[in-house]
Amino acid sequence: MAIQTDVDMEALDGILSATPDIDSGDLIYILQEIQTAYGYLPRPILSEMSNRTSIPISRIYGVATFYEQFHLAPHGKHTVRCCRGTACHVRGAQSVSDAIARTLKIEPDQTTPDMLFTFETVACLGTCFLAPVMMVDDDYYGHLTADKIQDILERYT
Amino acid sequence: MPDKKIKSLDQLQSLKQQLIADKSQYKARILICMTGCRALGAQAVCDAFRRQLAKSTLADQVEVVEVGCIGICAMAPVILIEPYDYLYGKVKPEDIPEIIATTLTGGKPVERLTVTEDGKSLPKISDIPFYKKQQRLVLANCGRIDPKRIEDSIAAGGYAGAIKALTQMTPQLVIDEVTQSGLRGRGGAGFPTGIKWGFCSKSPGDQKYLICNADEGDPGAFMDRALLEGDPHRVIEGMITAAYATGATKGFIYVRAEYPIAVEHINLAIEQAQILGLLGEDIAGSGFDFDLDVRIGAGAFVCGEETALIASLEGQRGMPRPRPPFPAVAGYKGKPSNINNVETFANVTVIMETGAEEYSDIGTEKSKGTKIFALAGKVKYTGLVEVPMGTTLREIVFEIGGGIPDEGQFKAAQLGGPSGGCIPPKFLDHEIDYDSLQEIGAIMGSGGLIVMDQSTCMVDVARYFLDFTQSESCGKCTPCRVGTAKMLHILQAICDGKSEGIDLDELIKLGENIKLTSLCGLGQTAPNPVLSTIKHFREEYRQHIEENTCQAGVCKGLLGYEILDVCVGCGACKKVCPVDSITGGKKALHTIDKETCIKCGQCFTACKFKAIKR
Ligand SMILES: Cc1cc2nc3c(=O)[nH]c(=O)nc-3n(C[C@H](O)[C@H](O)[C@H](O)COP(=O)(O)O)c2cc1C
Ligand code: FES
Numbered sequence: 002m003a004i005q006t007d008v009d010m011e012a013l014d015g016i017l018s019a020t021p022d023i024d025s026g027d028l029i030y031i032l033q034e035i036q037t038a039y040g041y042l043p044r045p046i047l048s049e050m051s052n053r054t055s056i057p058i059s060r061i062y063g064v065a066t067f068y069e070q071f072h073l074a075p076h077g078k079h080t081v082r083c084c085r086g087t088a089c090h091v092r093g094a095q096s097v098s099d100a101i102a103r104t105l106k107i108e109p110d111q112t113t114p115d116m117l118f119t120f121e122t123v124a125c126l127g128t129c130f131l132a133p134v135m136m137v138d139d140d141y142y143g144h145l146t147a148d149k150i151q152d153i154l155e156r157y158t
Numbered sequence: 159m160p161d162k163k164i165k166s167l168d169q170l171q172s173l174k175q176q177l178i179a180d181k182s183q184y185k186a187r188i189l190i191c192m193t194g195c196r197a198l199g200a201q202a203v204c205d206a207f208r209r210q211l212a213k214s215t216l217a218d219q220v221e222v223v224e225v226g227c228i229g230i231c232a233m234a235p236v237i238l239i240e241p242y243d244y245l246y247g248k249v250k251p252e253d254i255p256e257i258i259a260t261t262l263t264g265g266k267p268v269e270r271l272t273v274t275e276d277g278k279s280l281p282k283i284s285d286i287p288f289y290k291k292q293q294r295l296v297l298a299n300c301g302r303i304d305p306k307r308i309e310d311s312i313a314a315g316g317y318a319g320a321i322k323a324l325t326q327m328t329p330q331l332v333i334d335e336v337t338q339s340g341l342r343g344r345g346g347a348g349f350p351t352g353i354k355w356g357f358c359s360k361s362p363g364d365q366k367y368l369i370c371n372a373d374e375g376d377p378g379a380f381m382d383r384a385l386l387e388g389d390p391h392r393v394i395e396g397m398i399t400a401a402y403a404t405g406a407t408k409g410f411i412y413v414r415a416e417y418p419i420a421v422e423h424i425n426l427a428i429e430q431a432q433i434l435g436l437l438g439e440d441i442a443g444s445g446f447d448f449d450l451d452v453r454i455g456a457g458a459f460v461c462g463e464e465t466a467l468i469a470s471l472e473g474q475r476g477m478p479r480p481r482p483p484f485p486a487v488a489g490y491k492g493k494p495s496n497i498n499n500v501e502t503f504a505n506v507t508v509i510m511e512t513g514a515e516e517y518s519d520i521g522t523e524k525s526k527g528t529k530i531f532a533l534a535g536k537v538k539y540t541g542l543v544e545v546p547m548g549t550t551l552r553e554i555v556f557e558i559g560g561g562i563p564d565e566g567q568f569k570a571a572q573l574g575g576p577s578g579g580c581i582p583p584k585f586l587d588h589e590i591d592y593d594s595l596q597e598i599g600a601i602m603g604s605g606g607l608i609v610m611d612q613s614t615c616m617v618d619v620a621r622y623f624l625d626f627t628q629s630e631s632c633g634k635c636t637p638c639r640v641g642t643a644k645m646l647h648i649l650q651a652i653c654d655g656k657s658e659g660i661d662l663d664e665l666i667k668l669g670e671n672i673k674l675t676s677l678c679g680l681g682q683t684a685p686n687p688v689l690s691t692i693k694h695f696r697e698e699y700r701q702h703i704e705e706n707t708c709q710a711g712v713c714k715g716l717l718g719y720e721i722l723d724v725c726v727g728c729g730a731c732k733k734v735c736p737v738d739s740i741t742g743g744k745k746a747l748h749t750i751d752k753e754t755c756i757k758c759g760q761c762f763t764a765c766k767f768k769a770i771k772r
Contacts, residue, residue, distance in 0.1 A: 026491075028473035029456055067475040067632075068456035070415050087378030087572060087608045088534035090622050096758055103736055123416060124377040124459065124626070128197045129534035130231035130541065141197035147760050148734050 008045045012038035023054045028064055032071055041075045077112045077119040079157045081105070083135040086125030093146070094133040098122060100147035101135070104154055117157070163435030165443035167321045170312065177313035185219040186262055187240040191301060192224040193387040193419055194380070195235040199250070203235050206251035216262055223310075226388015226423075228301035230288050231541040233273065238301065244281040246271035288539045291558050293520070295512075295528050296504045297544045300388035305423050308430035311391035317436050319510030320398040324444035332403040333359060336506060339514035340526030345371055345462075345499030346577065346603050347679075348525070348592040351506070354496065357486035358404040361494035368406035368448075369471070369490065369497040370397055372413040372420070373455055375462035376575030377626065379606030381530040382500035384542050386413065386420035389504070390427035394450065396503030398441065399510055401448040404496045409450045412467055415457055425452055459576075459630035463678050464497045466632070477632045478678035499604070501530060521547035525591035525602075535572075535608035538563045543607075552586040555609055566611035570694070572619065574603025576627045577683030579690025580616060599690040601683070615712035616695040617702050621649040623687035627680060638681025641672040645688060654715035657703040662692055714757040717772050721748050725769040731761035 016034045020027055031050070036042055042065055051058040065071045083098045102108055105118050112119040128134055131143025142153055164170050190204045207222050228236045233247025239257075244267045246257070253271060260268050267281030273288070280286050294300075303310035311317070323332050337352025358366060370393065374382040385393060397409055413421050428450050431437040439447045453471055460466045461476040468490050470476040489495025505527055509517045518526045525547040531554065534540045538560030545554060551571055555561065562568055570580040573590075579600035581588075588594055592602050610619070628642040648665055651657055669685030676682045692699060701707050708716040721731070727745040739755045742748030750761070762770045 025473045026471070029470065030453070030473075033454065033456065063475055064473065068458050070455075070457035085377070085626075087376075087575065087606065087622070088540075089378075091535050091608060091610055091614045091619070096760075099756075099758060100736070124375070125379070125416070127380040127383050127417065128194055128231075129378055129380065129532065130194070130234060131197060132534065132540075134197075143197065146763065147736070147758055148764075 008039070008043045010046070010049060013046050013049060017050070017053060023056070025056055025060065028056060028061065029068070032061070032065060036071060041072050044073070074112070075116070077116050079117060079138055080119045080121060081135060081137050081154070082121050082123050082126070083109075084124075084126045084128075084133065085122045086129065086132075088125070088129035089133040092132040096147045097133045097135065097145045097150065100150040101154070104151050118154070162433055165435070167318065167325055167442065170317060170321055170442065174312050174315070174318070177309050181313060183218075184221045185216075186242070187221045187223055188262075189223050189225045189228070189238040189240065189301065191226065191228045191234070191236050193226050193384065194231050195227075196419075198234045200235040202251050203237065203249050203254070206254050210254050210258060214258060216258070220262055223304050224306070225302060226300045226305050227384040227542050229292075229294075229297070229542045230273070230286070230539055232539045238283060242267070242281075243283045244268075245273065245283045245286065247273065287560065288541070288543075288558050291549070291553055292544050293528055293546050294544045295508050295520075296385070296392070296501065296530060297389075297542065299392065300384060300542075303389065305388050305390055306426055308391060308427065308434060308436075311389070315511065316391045317395050317398075317431075317442075319507055320395045320402075321436075321442045321444070323399050323510055324402050324441060324446050329359060329403045329405065332399060332510075335514045336403070336509060339509045339517045340521070340524075341502070341505050341509060341517070342525060342592060343499055344501035344505065344529070344604065346574070346601065348602060351498065351502055354486065354498070355400065355403050357484070358406070358494050358496040361486050363494040365408070365493050366404060366406040367490045367493055367495040368397060368401045368404060368409040369464075369467070369485075369495055370409070370411040370500060370503055371462065371464065371467060371497055372411055372417075372500045373462040373467060374414055374417075374500075374604065375459040376604050376606040378534055378572075378608050379532045379575060379604050381532050381542065381605045383417050383420050384532075385500050385504055385530075386411075386417070386424050390420075390424045391431070392504045392507045393424075393500055394427055394431055394437065395510075396506035397450065398437070398448055399506050400496065400498065400503060402446055404494075406496060407447050407449065409448060410471060410490075411450065411452050412455060412461075412471060413452060414455045421452060421454060428452070458632075459626075460632045460678070460680050463680060465678070467497070468495065475632075477634045478680070480677060501605070522589060522591045522594075524593055529590075529602065529605060531605045531607040533559050533607050533609070536562050536566055536611040536614070537609040547591045548589045550587050550589055551581060554590075554607065555586070559609065562609065562611050566613070568609065569612055569614060570610045570616065572608040572610065572687075573606070574601035574683075574686070575606045576623045576630075577601060577679065577686055578603045578606075579686050580610070580619065580694060582694040599686070599693055601686070613710055613712070615708050615710035616691040616698050617649065617652055617708070618710070618712045620688040620691045621646070621653050624649055624684065627684040631680060631684075635675075635677035635681060637672045637675040638677065638684065641668060641676075642681065642684050644668060645672070645685065649688065652699065652702050653708075653713040655702075655706050655713070656715070660703055662696070662699055662703075666692060711759075711762075711772055717757050717759075718752065719750050719755055719757065719759075719761065720771045721750055722769050722771055723747055724767055726767055728767070730764045730766065731770065734760040734764045736760065 109122045134143045269279040272279045272281040341351045342348040458476045461470045466476040466478040485495040530544045624646045628646045633639045732740040739751045
């Protein structure tokens with residue numbers, strides 16, 4: 002994937018000036034803010050942030066790559082989150098996850114080439130009574146079976 | 159703006175009386191779960207109620223209240239109507255005119271929306287078996303108050319216990335009370351809370367911190383989420399008491415990112431408590447200061463471990479470090495810190511309200527109080543369950559949970575998530591508490607309780623948990639990083655039907671060694687699901703290894719699909735096959751191409767004639 006170089010710094014300015022006396026303790030919070038603003042963590046933004054805060058870039062990357070929430074590449078227009086929690090697993094989540102992969106032709110943590118979908122698996126969506134369950138953006142789909150997946154995903158364009 | 163700050167316990171009590179009086183102007187209240195039930199359309203139900211009531215003559219007499227989890231999630235969306243205490247499930251906007259006419263106007267239940275038992279309608283919540291055996295102390299307000307209004311919490315008695323502690327007791331007296339109550343940490347390990355507070359209180363330091371662990375990492379558990387969403391003030395109140403007892407003046411609630419509603423509610427609750435002077439400087443005129451902030455996790459299971467959580471709060475990679483020093487000596491920023499689980503703090507509030515003596519009457523000899531379980535999996539009534547310690551598994555699964563649906567058979571219950579174990583049917587009548595569970599190879603854990611039936615393969619479950627812990631291992635220590643990968647490799651081979659030369663006793667030995675040598679609780683407990691399933695379900699492992707069969711029909715590597723000659727050629731299987739592996743003319747025997755079949759099992763589910771064998 003091409004690395005974007007022409008990223009707008011304005012949002013970063015706002016985030017950094019809203020947090021006075023930045024130290025390493027604020028790192029996760031700031032990365033969360035950056036991801037909310039840009040949709041992911043663009044490399045030029047992270048370099049610029051390091052320059053302005055004196056937090057070493059190695060530390061920033063160390064944290065950004067440790068936590069599952071952060072991603073260094075842009076996400077697709079829609080995010081499909083398939084639960085792989087225990088309650089869902091014993092009710093057949095694996096076959097649901099396989100069906101999503103088959104339909105989108107990508108594996109978990111990948112994005113379709115047309116940038117329409119990103120596919121993630123999560124540990125538990127906290128709606129175990131709907132097991133097996135997936136979310137597409139903010140919509141829940143519960144009591145899933147493999148044969149329902151294609152229909153649901155086709156609704157998102 | 160007038161100063162709304164509460165300056166004494168008396169002021170709080172008179173505010174409470176006034177709020178109760180205000181509430182009595184309503185003839186009825188409709189409580190709608192707006193947390194978990196949102197996933198099944200609670201918002202639409204709530205909006206429709208508001209719209210239709212506004213147009214009716216009842217507009218000023220009926221209050222619509224958005225509440226947290228009512229408990230019986232299997233019936234979502236759930237509503238409860240006070241004062242009748244009628245519980246309705248699977249409510250749709252179309253049902254509302256009938257509810258208004260029959261219940262709100264006529265005072266009678268709408269029977270088709272109630273829980274039924276042996277064909278009999280049970281409208282009243284207290285008659286429903288799901289609630290009968292429960293003792294809802296910690297969850298008393300959950301599903302009964304609007305968590306977004308501090309007034310609702312105060313009217314229900316909120317903050318009185320903490321303010322009493324701050325104004326009438328010394329910190330040491332509070333610690334003694336909690337120690338006497340017998341409360342043990344609900345985060346999993348069950349360490350006595352009062353004793354932990356004592357360590358932090360005695361630890362020298364100019365600044366101390368209090369941390370609430372709301373990372374709830376067990377996949378398949380949602381107790382902490384429900385508490386934060388449904389009754390955040392109970393948790394904050396418990397934290398105020400704890401802060402006073404330990405001498406902490408700054409606190410954090412570390413919530414996992416997957417819980418946006420919990421984050422919203424807890425932030426709102428903190429803000430409202432600050433406005434009323436129940437958080438911040440000079441709490442309720444007591445002279446005690448305590449500030450509270452929310453921090454959102456970034457998705458790492460290991461961050462539930464206390465030292466990793468502290469590293470994460472400090473903005474580092476969430477890696478655990480060796481203890482000692484314990485957080486009570488050197489925690490956040492190297493200062494003495496006390497860390498407890500959400501449910502532990504909520505229990506503290508109960509103790510300050512009822513007193514240690516009454517509290518310690520509940521439960522077993524060594525495990526006091528109640529425990530909340532998130533009941534899920536193959537059970538009829540999934541949901542949130544609060545029972546006294548010492549309740550048996552049979553009571554929880556069969557009496558409260560209504561047993562196994564679809565005429566299934568109970569095979570095991572998994573407790574304690576990735577650190578826990580599977581309990582077989584022979585222990586159904588075992589009383590559950592911290593110590594009794596340990597005896598049978600499981601742990602209390604945080605409260606996830608997943609029921610399994612004959613369609614669950616225990617080898618696959620063990621493989622599943624190890625896959626989880628292995629991918630969540632932070633990689634710092636070798637036994638956990640390399641050992642869990644090795645165990646997973648072996649289990650994967652068994653599930654794939656490549657088990658030549660695998661010796662279960664070697665696998666057990668490997669597991670025991672990982673437990674003994676890992677740095678933190680993640681590695682020290684990761685082998686548990688494997689060890690407990692080998693212990694209780696060894697025959698199933700043997701069948702996988704020696705006979706290449708998976709009776710539950712889960713392990714793909716051991717399955718082959720075949721169409722028998724009872725096939726009537728209806729074509730249902732051909733239609734669902736995602737890889738076009740099935741051929742056959744209309745009304746003729748179909749066949750599956752074994753080369754291209756991906757063993758997804760969709761044909762097996764689709765066939766109505768039991769013509770597909772696996
Ligand atoms: C891998 C791992 C994950 C944990 N996850 C949680 C968790 O999600 N929530 C929690 O309260 N405690 C969790 N704990 C336990 C904490 O380390 C700690 O013991 C607990 O927060 C103490 O609170 P308590 O005394 O109130 O139980 C976890 C421990 C380990 C080893
Ligand atoms: S296990 Fe899937 S929502 Fe909880």
